[in-house]
Amino acid sequence: MIITAIILGIGLAMDAFAVSITNGLCAGRFKPRHALADGLTFGLFQAAMPLIGFFLGLSFMKYIEVIDHWIAFILLGGIGANMIRGALKKEEEEECTSPFTLKNLLVQGVATSIDALAVGIGFSTELSGYNDAFLTVGIIGICTFAISTAGVYIGKLFDGLLKEKAQILGGLILIGIGAKILIEHLFF
DSSP states (O other): OHHHHHHHHHHHHHHHHHHHHHHHHTOSSOOHHHHHHHHHHHHHHHHHHHHHHHHHOGGGHHHHHHHHHHHHHHHHHHHHHHHHHHHHHHHHHOOOOOTTSHHHHHHHHHHHHHHHHHHHHHHHHHSOSHHHHHHHHHHHHHHHHHHHHHHHHHHHHHHHHHGGGHHHHHHHHHHHHHHHHHHHHHHO
């Protein structure tokens, strides 16, 4: 069960990883606490959502599955569009907004963890009890924390290569992730 939880945690962390790379690209003045805040936010959301889903159970799955991909698409698309707008405005005003604000991190955390809510609903029939559920979501949270924190550093590494275009690229990546989630749910 632990190996399965680790694999699940890595899989669920991929959207958060991509957003974390984007955050690193757009960080501007970067401090290690930014990577920590990013990792903690995504780790907590990726752990909390399956736990919430576990408690909701299968009775609500059909309602959540109908809209989860639209919510993720709208949130990530909106953040991405705002980043692009901010980057274009920055060229005019030389002003940068940090992706590590509480508001941005919370919205990103929700947007990237909605699929984990549906996974948690599936747990209610597959896991043998509360102990298994808490162990699994703990592993998911730890995997996401580690992967997301590393993502910020990877993004920051490439920021020097991309310079002022990093925020536009980051916005396009977020819009792309939102579109990917929407397309996967609508067509596959």
